[in-house]
Amino acid sequence: ILNVEQSPQSLHVQEGDSTNFTCSFPSSNFYALHWYRWETAKSPEALFVMTLNGDEKKKGRISATLNTKEGYSYLYIKGSQPEDSATYLCAFGDYKLSFGAGTTVTVRA
C-alpha cells in the first residue's frame, strides 16, 4: 500500500469563492491518479482518472491537474456552491488503489 497524502484535511469556503487542494503520491512507477467525490451517506463517486503528466481534466466547475514527475495533483473548484460540499478523495495505483484520507470541503451559503 503506497503513501498518498491529501491536504488540507478540511476546508471551509464561502459560496461563490474558488478553492483548491492537493494530493501527493509517490512519483516513481506512476500508473494512474483517481479523484473521487464522496458525499455524506453516499458512495464515493468517480470524478477523474488521470494518467499522463500534465493532464488536465474538467467536469463543470471542478477541474484537476497532474504532475507525475513531482508527484502531486491539484483539484480546483471554481465558484463553490453548497452542493460541492463533500469529501474529495484521491487514489493512486492501477487496479490496486491506495487512497488518501480525503479533503472535506464545506461550502457556506
Place this chain on the structure above:
Amino acid sequence: DTAVSQTPKYLVTQMGNDKSIKCEQNLGHDTMYWYKQDSKKFLKIMFSYNNKELIINETVPNRFSPKSPDKAHLNLHINSLELGDSAVYFCASSQVLGGQETQYFGPGTRLLVL
C-alpha cells in the same frame, strides 16, 4: 437501478458471531473489491476478484473470507467477530476501458460489533 448494491446496510452483532455481507453489481464488470474504512477514514483494500479468481489478498485476518459465486457477486464472510472489526465496509467493481480503470462503489455496510 443501483449499480453496486450491498446488503445489509447496517449490521449490529455480538462479539464471536459469524456474519456475511453481500455485494452485487449489475454493470457487467469483471473485477470486484472489498474495502474497509478504518478509524482514520482511510479506505483500505482487503480483497479483489477478477472473473471469480482472487487477485488481491491484503494482510487481512483469515477470519475474513471472500466468496465470489459469479462475477456479479462478491460476498464477505467474517468469522468470530471482534470489536476491532467495527467499521464501514465498501464493495466496488471496475472495468478497464481505453486503458483507464474506474471503480464504482457500493453504499457501504456499517458493521458494529458489541
